[in-house]
Amino acid sequence: MFQLIATVIAFLVIPVMLRYKFKLSTTIVTTTIILALLSRLGFQALANIAVRVFVDPYSRDTVLTIFIVSMLGGAMKHYGLLDAIVDGILGIVKNKKIVLMLIPSLIGTLIIPGGAILSAPFVDDIGGEVGLKPPRRAVINLIFRHIAMLVFPFSMALLFLRSALPSVNVYRIIMMNTVFLGILLTVAYFLYLKDINVLKDKNSLDSKDFLGSIRKLITYTSPIYAPVLINTLTGAPFYQAMLISVIIVYLLSNKEKFPQVLKRSANWDTVKIVIAVLIMKDIILEMDAMLSVFDYIFQQAGTSISMMLVFMVTSLFFGFITGYPTSALAVTLPMLSRLQLPPDQLHIFAFFLLISSFLGYYFSPVHLCQAFTLKVMKVSTKDLYKEYAVYAMAALLILVSSTTVLLYLYV
Template identity: 50%
Template sequence: MTQLISVLISFLFIPILIRLKFKLSYTLLISAGILGLLSGLGFENLSKIVTSIIINPSSRTTVLTVMMVSILGGLMKHYKILDKVVETILLVIRNKKNALMIIPAMIGILVIPGGAYLSAPFINNIGKEMKISAPRRAAINLVFRHIAMFLLPYSTSLLIVSATLPDLNIFKLILLNLFFVVFIIFTGYFFFLKDVKSNILPPRENIGKNLLKLAIYTSPIYIAVIINAFTGLPFHITLIASVIIVYLLSDKKDFFKILIKSLNWSTVLTVVAVLIMKEIILNMEELIGLFNNMLNLSNGMFSMLGIFLISSFFFGYITGNITASLAIILPMLSQLNIMGQLLYIYTYFAFGSAFIGYYFSPLHLCQAFTLEHMGVTTGELYKEYRFYAPTLLVILIISTLIFKFIFV
């Protein structure tokens, strides 16, 4: 029980420190330090845990991949490649409602903390033209911005899954996530765009040429996934090809200087802090035992899902960070000796629960930046979510039960 209290205390510091204007990376590092001190593991064990981030191949790959993705995002932003992607999308798409969905989803592919701030100006301008209210514009930007984190194998959240559950095939989990994403798109459209009037624009000229331009400008995003699929090389290696493509697409002015500046150490430190938390929790035998006993005493799948839902949602909500929530829940899941398809189903559910908690958290950076840009209050945004939020939760629960029925 003592170790459970130490986890709760350390994580309750996160919203306090964020309100005191600490950076998320420093906040999580401080929280990890408090957790280490309260865990009772001792200095020697804690030193080994920190060292393991470098020694452990899975953790090392995660950190290196995040470093490369932050460099790629910074380069694409600096050389206005993201702007060119949006401009080309608007040359290809005839329906502005479709553009409102595609633009934040496309920009969301780049793993940048608070990245909704990049898509917010585009959604705000198009939304104003279509006479969409500011709270709804904010909701549209946020809903479609977060699709990529379920599907991109080098998204930070899926990298944490791979690091914690190395025997899990991440592409199988992505297939399950795809089901959830389809419903996010459908419900997002139904609640926020269905009743919006939008005239179909005249047929676009040079559609083939513009599609080719779109494929070229977005190639830094998808080329790394293609190379990984064919060669099996880790993403921190295949992302080098993405950086090379950005170099070829850029004006090459001060490229290597910008490359170095693009490395987002705050993002890297955030992931390192999460990995340290994960390792500390895996070494907290009392906590793992308590969690195992709770699950062993649970009467079947529904009570287990209830535990995962409450814990994943809680930590996602109080931290405003999905990776922090996963750092607590997934290590415990890895200790349950769940095998086969059931492991994928529980991981899918824990991932979705953590996402819902994080997504609707007032500490969510993307939400904070979007509200600031569009001049919307948290209350106004949550009013827009009054039907969307419970629908998302119902979809997650029903889809999990369907997967259990089909695969187990």
């Protein structure tokens, strides 16, 4: 019980430090240190855990991939590749409803804490043109900016899931996430986009301009989709596949001071966060006294529905107070790994934990993307949550119902 209390105390440090404007990386590292000190694991055990992050191939792959993606995101922004992607979208798609969805979705593939600030100005401008009020613009930016987190195999959450549960097939999780998102985004469309009146462009598209825009979009998004294809077709480690993206960005750039740009673009704060959360996860894996409490709870629960309730409350709580999805997963995935579930059930509960943690983080007031979006669009947190009310309830309902159906079909 002491270890459980210690874990809660350590995680409660996060909202306090963020409130006092500490950097997210400093906050997560501090939380990990506090958890280590309170865990009573001993120096040798903690030293072994720290070394394991760099020795374990899955953890090492996660750290290296995040490092490379952070460089790519900065380089693509520096050399104007993001602007070229937006130009390509605008040249192909004249319906501004679709543009409002596409721009934050594509920019969301860049793994940057608080990355919604990159798409917020575009959504703010286009949303203003079609008469959307600022709270709705903010919601649209946040919803579509986070799609990639659940379907892009190089997202931090999916990389962390793969590191914590190596036996889980990430692409199978992505398939379940895609179904969940398909239903949820349909709800989002009817809530926030359906009533937008878009004037039809009477000017027909010039075929040359249209084809040129398609070529531009395919070309400038290639650093995003190329490594996914390579990993899928060859099984190469994610970080090796990402090296192809570095070469593509170099070829598409003006090549001026490319090594210096990559060096400046490397987001060491993000790397520190990933390492700290991986260590946090391994510390929790060693906290047998705390995990045995949850083992007992799951034994008493008896049914899958009861397990879902325990997992959901835990995931939402830690996701909400930390405003960071992998922090919640660092607590819940070790619990799941001890249950020795059959493969189908393991994948279903991995999906459930990922989405539950995501929703806790997504609606958290300390969520960096939310904070930056509200600042750009000059919207209050209260107005944002009013706009979110129905969407939040729909998200939880879709998650519970879809997981229940999956358990019924496969368990």
